[in-house]
Amino acid sequence: MSVERKVFGKIGTQPVYLYKITNKNQMSISLLSYAATWQDFEVVEDGQKHSLIEHFDNIDDYINTPYQNGKTIGRVAGRIKDARFSIDNVEYKMKPNDGNNLLHGGNNGLQYQNFDSESFDNSVIFSHTVNGEDGFPGILKVKIKYTLNDDNEVTITYTAETDHDTLFNPTCHVYFDVDDENIKQQQLQINAKKFLDVDDEKIPTGKLLSTINAYDFKNFKKIGQGLKQLKPLNKVEYDDTFVVANKAATIKSEHRAIDLYTDRNGMVIFTANTKDKASGNNYSSLAMELQYLPDAINHNDFGNIVLKAGQKVSYTNKYKYRKLD
Template identity: 70%
Template sequence: MAVSKTIFGEIDSEPVYLYKISNKNQTSISVLSYAATWQNFEVIEDGKKHSLIEHFDNLDDYIKTPYQVGKTIGRVAGRIKDASFQINGVDYQMEQNEGENLLHGGSHGLQYQNFESKKVAENAVLLSHTVHGEDGFLGTLKVNVEYILNDDNEVSIIYSAETDHDTLFNPTCHVYFDVDDENIRQQKLQINANSFLKVDDGKIPTGDFLATDGPYDFKKAKTIGQGLDELALLNKYEYDDAFVVDNRAATIKSDKRAVDLYTDRNGMVIFTADPKDTEKTEKHEYSSLAMEMQTLPDAVHHLGFGDIVLGKGQKVVYTNKYKYRRFE
């Protein structure tokens, strides 16, 4: 195992570092201090390199992209209705950065911060950031994001946080998968989900669960293209949906390789896009699939969605895992 560190660029007169962790199989992940971004997931098969996730090779694209490619999203991923919530009888009003709602924690969320960073083991990097009352959230929140790669080709992302004021915490990695050098439509997706969330026109959960039927049924693996074709029959042309998942959340695969996804939370949002070509996305031509494991969106407003409240003096830890497999 080995960890290298280089300078990737600069933001606000601060260096942005890239850490590359490599294992005995020559599998590697690259991580940026900016937004605690998962920059690359690269494998070598028969002497050839294959990147399994969408990524940019320069910092400017990461700063400019509206697609949050590979970034740590938070302190709360997804939307919060009316940008408001209540904890222990106290009402909180956040920044409204998407219509009347709060999206991805606000315009000063973790996805816009340059984290402190350091190697903590021969196969692990720790990124840390402290936020103080941004976007309406009160108090000080200390956040750690640790990336680990083992010799079984498994990536772990461990999120931990502690606070001195009641708040919310539900981060994710906004990683986009493309596990083969082909159109994402040909890749197969399997999701261990019997239900997904019903949302309104603003993509806010209504509180209802829908059965994973038709285009939303990935209990048995099928191509993403088949799902999109089934969606089109409903006059829908993209996925932007939150599935209720168990520990082994999903698998995305080609005929050559797969990535299995695991989480200790109950939700996974999938989102089709081409982060490098907005015009293609608008034409419903997709290069990759975002797979964001988290507690279900807007959980603070719905019983049964999970608990994202982090109380004063408390600490919480979440783990997402991604395992690469090759088919011989």
């Protein structure tokens, strides 16, 4: 097991570091201090390297992309209705950045910060402290630990503590493309019987809908087949949240698979082409974001994302690579 570090670029005068962890199987993950980003995920099969996530090779693209490729999103991933919430009957109002709502924690979220970083035998820890940005209460100390083991498992652990009751529900906004074939030919399986109903602003209504037809991935189905099933609904993309538990999903091609695990209850999937806006609906990758359900603070049964003053919380997402014969 080895960890390498080099300078990837700069933000102002601050260096952005790239760390590369490689295991005994020559599988590697590359990470950036900017936004605690999962920059690349490479495997070696029969002497050939394969990258399994959509990524950029320079810092400017990471700064400028609206797609948040591989970044840590938060302090709260997803949307908060009307950019307001209450904790113990105290209301907090934030500055909207998505119509009337707050998206991904605001315009000063974790996805825009350059983290402190340190490496260990098979892991890297990114640390950052936020202090009331975007209207959230409290000084929040965040640590994000990426670990790669020799069983080909990538584990991301999100830990936080605060001096004031606040919210915490981050995720990794990673986009998978596990083969050279078109993403529409890759197969998806999601362990979910329900997904969230949303309004025209993509805010959850509170209703849980059954995963049928286009949203039924209980058995493996090609992503392209699902997209075809969306057409009668006058939809052309996935941007949906599934209710999951433990082993959330698997994305696979003929040659390899990635299993996704989480200790929270939600997974957002989003079809995109993050490198070519002109591509229309010719999607190149699938975001799979493990988190508590969006807008959980405004729905009693969506999960508890309140972090109380003086307490510490940790969430874990895991991604396991498997070579298929």
